[in-house]
Every structure is written in C-alpha cells, then in structure tokens.
Amino acid sequence: MDDMRITERHLDQKDIKIKADNVQVFYGSSHAIKDVSVEIQDKTVTAFIGPSGCGKSTFLRCLNRMNDTIDICRVEGQILLDGENIYDKKVDPVQLRAKVGMVFQKPNPFPKSIYDNVAYGPRIHGLARNKAELDEIVEKSLRRGAIWDEVKDRLDAPGTGLSGGQQQRLCIARAVATEPEVLLMDEPCSALDPIATAQVEELIDELREQYSVVIVTHSMQQAARVSQKTAFFHLGNLVEFGETGQIFTNPVDSRTESYITGRIG
C-alpha cells in the first residue's frame, strides 16, 4: 500500500526498475554524491527532495548518464536498469536516453515545428517506417502529453510559440515519443504557473500507469501530491527513502523532519 490516495493503490507494484548500488559522484575533487543505494520501482512516481546543492539533480542525471557530458564528472558504483549496468562499456548512451527520457526545468522545445519536436526522436531512432506511422506516433505522444487537443490544428507552428505550460507538456510528449521506460523530470514545474503545474501533475499521474517516473522537485507539496515514494537528499547523502505518506507524516530521520517542516533549508 504505497499510494496515499486510496483509489490509486491498485496501481502499486513492487518490481524494481532501477537499482543503484553505492553510487559516488565527484566533480573534480568535490564529492557530490556519497555512497547512494536506492531501488526505484516500476510504474511508480519517485520524488527526490532536498535543499539546493544536496545532489538530487546530480543523482537524477546519473540515471541516464547525462553527467557523461561533463568532463570533470566521475561516477563510481553501479546503476542497473532492469538488471543491466548502464555504465557498462557496451551501453550506448544515446540508446539509453531513448529508454530513459528526461524533461528539464525550463521548457526547451527545439526551434522547429510542434510536429518535428515530437517526431525528432522517433526519426533518429528509426521507430517509424513511413509517414503514416510517424503521424501516429506524434499524435499518440501529444495525447499522452495531454496537449493534443490544444495543438492538433497547428502542428506546423513553431513549438517555441506555445505558452510555458504548453511548451513543457510538448517536451513531455517529445520525451515519451521514443517509448521510454523511465521518465526523469528535473523540476518540471518550476517555470510554470499553478494551472499549468496542476496539468503537468495530472499528466505525471497518468504517466505512472506506463512508466517509472522520477521527479526532482523543490516543492515538497508537489512531491507529496504526485509521488508514491520520496527520497530525501542532504549534503550528497540519501538520508531517507520511503513511502511518501510516511515521509510526510512520520519521517524516521530528524534531518528529514527538519527539512519537510521548514526548520532547515
């Protein structure tokens, strides 16, 4: 019984999607992530919370090797996706990122049409054999991004012309177009107004039926609203990981309690 919301509990399951063992991350000489081990369940929304600089985003970026793009960054330990080490030499990071999609803090649509924004991933990964198939993927993805009805009549318009909330949902549609298994979201609502935030949160809820979603958020109320599992990071350590309802009513560690009740930043 992991979901706080009684009617959603039928979705709960215990399959492990990502297993991190003793992960350490260094930026040059600075030790950013200290020996973090965690199991992320499939079809579950997992929230990472913690003060700025606690390592939550750094750890999130380890899950699809986004840290590879930073030269001075070094990752130790292992991260298993469905039992396979994603840092293995045989793993192509581009293929990995198709499986483990990402949505960023600021909506960042490509300076292309709405259609091409979504079609880009399926094209480079060769997921569609012809235009009809591609059209189908684009429509399905925009529907999953809960933005289809708003853009179906102007698919050729530039993605950058949409409102902030729409752009973010477009980015989510783009991320799901490659049929990922895991969706990483780094503060997906921090640039959005409350209505757009509610729409994205509703979307995250729907995505949970198909994907494992990991969300980094500064809003503890957002973590409480959307997630089933919450991990609290502090100074590079994973301090506490547990069922969201438990973390917000009766956390075990006093540092978690201090943070969620607004006693330390």
Place this chain on the structure above:
Amino acid sequence: MPETHIQTAFDRDLESIQATIMKMGGLVEAAITDAARALDERDETLADAVRANDKAIDDLETSVNEEAIRVIAMRQPTAVDLRTIVSVMKVSGNLERIGDYSKNIAKRATVLTQMSQIHDTSPAIRRMAQAVELMLQDALDAYIKRDPKLAEDVILRDAEVDQMYNALFRQFLTYMMEDPRNITGCMHLHFIAKNIERMGDHVTGIAEQVVYLVTGSLPADERPKADRTSFQKVAEE
C-alpha cells in the same frame, strides 16, 4: 532537530493554538473540581457557576478548531507539525466533553441539594473526581512537555477510576434495594459517577494523543479495562 521554523510566524501560530488548549484545560480542571465540590458541600451557587462557565469552554473549542483549520489551509503542516494540529483538534474535543460532563454533574447536584442526603456517598464521588482531575493535570503536563512516559502513566491510572466507579455502582444498587425512596437520588448519583468515569476515558484519550504526537503512532491498546458494571446484575433473592 531545531526547535524553530525558518518562518517564525508558523511557530507563533502553533504556540498560540496550544496556549488556547492550555487555557481550556485550566477551565475544565476547575469545572471538575467545582462540580464535585458543589455536590459534596450542597452548594447551589457553585453549581450554577459551573453550568454558566461551560459556555467559555465551548467557545475555546470552536476557536481551537478554527485556528487549526487555518493552519492546515495556509501552512500545509507536515510530520510533527501536522500531528500537533491533529492532536489539538482531538484534545480540544476531549476537553469539551469533560466540560459537558461537569456541567451535567452540576445540574444533578442542584437537584440533589433539594433532596435529603442519601447515606454518605458524595465524599467518595469527590475523591473520584479528584483522581480524574489529577489525571487531567498530568495529561496536559505530558502534552506540554511532550512526555510520552507520563502520558502512559495517566493511561494506566484510568483503571483506578473504573474501580471506584464499580464500587459506587454496587453501593447505589444496595441503597436502592434497601429503600425505594432512594431511587431518584441514587439514579442521579449514579449518572454523576458514570460521568466521572467517562471523563477518565476522555483524559485517557488526551494522554493517547500525547503518545501519538511524540512517536507518530498510538499506544498499543493494552490498558486494563476495569469497568465491569456492564456485566453486573442484581443477585436474585
């Protein structure tokens, strides 16, 4: 864990709501003592005062609930803060009920004052009320000090109150069988004793909230249940 929030206004909200609870507690303690004294000393004026003062207790309960709802809406309390808010709502409910029982005792004391005294049961009732009042003092003390050990002790002490009630119950039965003219008075006295026994249960409820507030879970229900009167019957002649 630091004692204070980054937003100090949040601390002030929580403190003020708990101060209201303590004020309520003070009024309720006085109501118990005064109601029992009014009965024992056949003091109608004091009984009237107890009845009149109940309004203040009810008003404080309303204000605790309103404050608690505001804090939930405006500050979205979590963890210990959330448990504090939930516990003040429950404790204020318990205190309000104890106030009502005191008021009811005062009413019955007024009726009893106008009747001839039945044997000498009112000192025993007063002792029982005193025991409950001391339990309440300790429960509120445990609340303010966040002391689950003291709260557990209060919970255990409820068994003594139950035993006092059992003894009184038997006594009233005996008096009523002795002389039917005692029935009216004994019925009132019995309700008074029962009211005090119920107060003990509400004090236990407050003590349980202290344990919940500090530990995050209610105490395991192991306390001895000593009220046996539900199974009691008059020996057939």
